[in-house]
Amino acid sequence: MKVIAIRDNSNSRNTKNKIFLGIVIFFSLLTILPIILIVGELVVKGIGQINLSFFTEVAPDTLQAMVAKANGETIPGGIANGITGSILIVVLAAVMAIPFGIITGIYLYETPGKRYSNIIRDIADVLQGVPSIVLGLIVYLWVVKHITHSYSALAGSVSLAIMMLPLIIRSTEETLKMIPGTLKEAAVALGVPYHKIILRVLIPSSFSGLLTGILISISRILGETAPLMLTTLGNPRINWDITHPTSAVPLLIWQFYNDPNMVELIWSSSLFLMGFVLTLNIISKRISAKHSIH
Amino acid sequence: MKKILILLAVVTAFTSCKSGSKKKGTDEKSAKTEISLSAAGSTFAGPFYKTAFKKYFDLTGVQTSYGLTGSGAGIRSLKDRVVDFCGSDAFLSDAEAANMPAPVVHVATCSGAVDIAFNVPGIDSIKLDQEVLADIFLGKITNWNDAKLKAINPGVKFPDLAISVVHRSDGSGTTFIFSDYMSKISKEWKDQIGVGKSLNWPTGMGAKGNPGVAGTISSTVGSIGYIGSDYAFAQKISFALVKNAAGNYIAPTIAAVSAAGKGDMPADTRIMETNSTAPDAYPISGFTWIILYKEQAYNGRSLDQAQATVKLIDWMLDPAAQGIAKELKYAPLPDKVVQIDKAILRTVTYNGKPILK
Numbered sequence A: 001m002k003v004i005a006i007r008d009n010s011n012s013r014n015t016k017n018k019i020f021l022g023i024v025i026f027f028s029l030l031t032i033l034p035i036i037l038i039v040g041e042l043v044v045k046g047i048g049q050i051n052l053s054f055f056t057e058v059a060p061d062t063l064q065a066m067v068a069k070a071n072g073e074t075i076p077g078g079i080a081n082g083i084t085g086s087i088l089i090v091v092l093a094a095v096m097a098i099p100f101g102i103i104t105g106i107y108l109y110e111t112p113g114k115r116y117s118n119i120i121r122d123i124a125d126v127l128q129g130v131p132s133i134v135l136g137l138i139v140y141l142w143v144v145k146h147i148t149h150s151y152s153a154l155a156g157s158v159s160l161a162i163m164m165l166p167l168i169i170r171s172t173e174e175t176l177k178m179i180p181g182t183l184k185e186a187a188v189a190l191g192v193p194y195h196k197i198i199l200r201v202l203i204p205s206s207f208s209g210l211l212t213g214i215l216i217s218i219s220r221i222l223g224e225t226a227p228l229m230l231t232t233l234g235n236p237r238i239n240w241d242i243t244h245p246t247s248a249v250p251l252l253i254w255q256f257y258n259d260p261n262m263v264e265l266i267w268s269s270s271l272f273l274m275g276f277v278l279t280l281n282i283i284s285k286r287i288s289a290k291h292s293i294h
Numbered sequence B: 001m002k003k004i005l006i007l008l009a010v011v012t013a014f015t016s017c018k019s020g021s022k023k024k025g026t027d028e029k030s031a032k033t034e035i036s037l038s039a040a041g042s043t044f045a046g047p048f049y050k051t052a053f054k055k056y057f058d059l060t061g062v063q064t065s066y067g068l069t070g071s072g073a074g075i076r077s078l079k080d081r082v083v084d085f086c087g088s089d090a091f092l093s094d095a096e097a098a099n100m101p102a103p104v105v106h107v108a109t110c111s112g113a114v115d116i117a118f119n120v121p122g123i124d125s126i127k128l129d130q131e132v133l134a135d136i137f138l139g140k141i142t143n144w145n146d147a148k149l150k151a152i153n154p155g156v157k158f159p160d161l162a163i164s165v166v167h168r169s170d171g172s173g174t175t176f177i178f179s180d181y182m183s184k185i186s187k188e189w190k191d192q193i194g195v196g197k198s199l200n201w202p203t204g205m206g207a208k209g210n211p212g213v214a215g216t217i218s219s220t221v222g223s224i225g226y227i228g229s230d231y232a233f234a235q236k237i238s239f240a241l242v243k244n245a246a247g248n249y250i251a252p253t254i255a256a257v258s259a260a261g262k263g264d265m266p267a268d269t270r271i272m273e274t275n276s277t278a279p280d281a282y283p284i285s286g287f288t289w290i291i292l293y294k295e296q297a298y299n300g301r302s303l304d305q306a307q308a309t310v311k312l313i314d315w316m317l318d319p320a321a322q323g324i325a326k327e328l329k330y331a332p333l334p335d336k337v338v339q340i341d342k343a344i345l346r347t348v349t350y351n352g353k354p355i356l357k
Helices: A002-008 A010-049 A052-056 A062-070 A080-110 A115-129 A132-144 A153-177 A181-189 A194-205 A207-222 A249-257 A263-290 B002-028 B046-060 B071-079 B094-098 B130-138 B147-152 B173-185 B187-192 B209-219 B229-235 B254-260 B303-316 B319-327 B335-345
Strands: B036-041 B063-067 B085-088 B104-119 B164-168 B205-207 B223-228 B241-243 B285-293
Touching: A010 A263, A052 A080, A062 B046, A062 B319, A080 A115, A080 A153, A080 A194, A080 A207, A080 A249, A115 A153, A132 A153, A153 A207, A181 A194, A194 A207, A207 A263, A249 A263, B036 B071, B036 B303, B046 B063, B046 B104, B046 B303, B046 B319, B071 B085, B071 B285, B104 B173, B104 B209, B104 B229, B104 B254, B104 B303, B104 B319, B104 B335, B130 B147, B130 B164, B130 B173, B130 B187, B164 B173, B164 B209, B173 B187, B173 B223, B173 B285, B205 B209, B209 B223, B209 B229, B223 B229, B254 B285, B285 B303, B303 B319, B303 B335
Parallel strands: B036 B063, B036 B085, B164 B205, B164 B223
Antiparallel strands: B085 B285, B104 B223, B104 B285
16 A cells, blocks of 8 residues: 555656755755855945955054044055054964874874773864863963063964964874775885885875864864953064064954944954965865875 | 975074074164053043054054953953053052052053934934933833923924933943943932943843944934943034033033043042033033053063053143044043043052153
């Protein structure tokens, strides 16, 4: 009885299939809708402020913004102090986090199931869940209060480096796991010393994966504001001294938000930050697609 | 291995060259770029400080970073000695000052008004007396067509619209000034709610920061709240005329705020100027202060650093800087207060010796 019913309904199964396909496509589109709306809104509101001086000049003061607004002009100045500050802080954070992250990742890959590697893996996972504002507070106590005795770029990069670490560790471990075991066995069979296996075989053949992990962790920390508010303070000028307060793009957005005369600059700065992070993400996707292990 | 060594050598040579040339560059204009100061605190006075510090950099080359952390966090940073000075809209009480690691001094820099901003379609201006103001924020008057409101606003046609009170959700010097005033005019407020940077509100909704309250008011029909006057000016939000102690309805103009600051000033500048008795004073006004340590030799700070700090604050009292305050809708300091401030700055020392002559 049942069998006959199914046979008779092969047409209705096709329709059901189509309905479900439609639902799946609809919900998928719904998921990507926010990103399209966000980017659209940012472009519409922010593009008017973006010009050459946006990248070459420092943030304006309230008076300049007020005068420009009263005359109906675009607000002068740009976010050069934020861009250079972000670069300084992120590069420092990367310099601190990458060696530790990759070496720890290699250790986790080389000693799976050992007691210490399990503990380290768990700690890395817990570290990933620590809220960024808590990291800001801790680094305030460690670095701002006791090392630089001042808000500083160094403190900001320490807090961001701690955020980067778990991402790099886990992505390194996962990437190395994907390398065929035969590659390592071949090297061992040829009598290659162990450190050379790591340096000449493991790292080069997983290079794209490592780079992807690093780029993703950088784009993850690029927009962080909370830890920077507690550690780098902001700076009205371009600053390359790591022991001094330094600005960053997310900090500038917060500052513009707090000043009624500069709200227009929020949109252009957000557009820039969003574009930067998106570009990094796309680059990392490209790299991992191009250099995937054959 | 050899390759790596050569590479390392090249890199070291390159970086040492670079840092060498950099040093030369800074030596040439050493006096101009060496000193940089940092400060944090009040968001209320933030636009004034940032603009003034930038002007001071153009004049002298002393660079100041000011972080908009809020008054409370600014004082915390000063206590931890990670900033050169902090900005605050509320002065330290004797107990709070005793809690600091060393004696501090307060220097009043300008004053500002807290506007009662509102959003009722078709109405640009209303009058509020002490009783109605207290009743609205205590949640006793809940509709715009209340008889008490109508009585003091003859000629204004109020709609039948519920009042939504908007207040700050974060700790704030603006709340401190507002609640200080409310405690002075309403016994019920004083007993139930009191004075503070963050309060237990009987009614209404909270919003974060002055921008948050300003945004909530402009987007909520029937709302009323208190914001720093520069936000109401910049975003063109309607504000109420408030009845002062002398019985006049006053708008929060620069002149009216200045009038409130002309009263008696104690030698340490720690005074609230709310509910001033001057006939043309706006009653919800307050000073904002820079707070710094009286003894500047701490944490290995150099004499240059201490001198730059004190000279910057001294310059903030000059007509040039006070003019910037006025352009940004803050009330400049009366001459009498400037004299008191300057006397206070002369008591600031480095290793026991006064910094300013």
